[in-house]
Amino acid sequence: MKRIVTILVAVAALAAGALPVSAAGNWAVTYLDPMPERFAPGTTYTLGFWVLQHGSHPYEGDLGETGLRLTGDGGKELTFRGTPLPERGHYVTAIAVPEGSWRVEGVQGRFEPYLVGTLSVPGGLEVRPVTGDVVMRVGKDYWGDIRPPGFSRDGQPPKAAAVPSAGTQATAPAAGPAAPPATAPAAPAVAASPPGGQSGVPGYALLIAAAGGALLALAASRLSRRGRREPEPPVDERRDTLAFPG
Incomplete structure (x- = not known):
């Protein structure tokens, strides 16, 4: 679970660090x-x-x-x-x-x-x-x-x-x-x-979205694998039995 949280925090940090102030409405x-x-x-x-x-x-x-x-x-x-x-x-x-x-x-x-x-x-x-x-x-x-x-x-x-x-x-x-x-x-x-007066979706936003999507997909994959436990292998009782001569 800690890894999932770390990934989500990384996505947020990526967005905050890459977006200029103007893109955040400031x-x-x-x-x-x-x-x-x-x-x-x-x-x-x-x-x-x-x-x-x-x-x-x-x-x-x-x-x-x-x-x-x-x-x-x-x-x-x-x-x-x-x-x-x-x-x-x-x-x-x-x-x-x-x-x-x-x-x-x-x-x-x-x-x-x-x-x-x-x-x-x-x-x-x-x-x-x-x-x-x-x-x-x-x-x-x-x-x-x-x-x-x-x-x-x-x-x-x-x-x-x-x-x-x-x-x-x-x-x-x-x-x-x-x-x-x-x-x-x-x-x-x-x-x-935001000067420049440019409109539309900027290129950096698409890059951030792609990176964030990849990180979220990785998080979901790890969470899914953790939900499926691998079956334990059968125990060979003959290998675990000790025989002592009479």
Whole structure:
């Protein structure tokens, strides 16, 4: 029985270790407030951003450290830590960036970083579109007059917040249905970006299912064999009889 339990624990550990946080329903999306049209090298800019679990609501609890992380072509990293604003899930940071091309990510506390887009200095910020499959609809409004860009007055997130360039953060939802992620999440509330906006069954899930099925089949086979006891061989009494001469 102990072996069966060990096998089942191994299946659970395999699934937990191989699944990214986003697949377990823990992801977040970083939305930027309207950005400057142009960024100059070494100039200080104050930027607002929102970290929302499931792309739609503030995290309930201690989210942890937030900010914006910029990675240059040579691998150089610049991290600008966020400071909470009065609105839930709303933060601000100040940045000054050298010349170059920079990958911009949202640092999201307990959630995985979210890829925001690419910043060219001098130049603008090209924001990666937020696709509908990384945004879970909610039935509650968490904000007042100050709210994330594109969110309606009833608290609903944009169906597809496509923000193609700097300074044009979407303020109106684009057309298209919003679908929940393929791995229909449960809430605690934020992570990590399942970013990429890919839907369907990921390859790693099929591998985990195959490995788990093999382990469970092995467990069932062993349990079945233990249920069938092999018959004991007949006893040859003649071999066990000792004869003593008279």
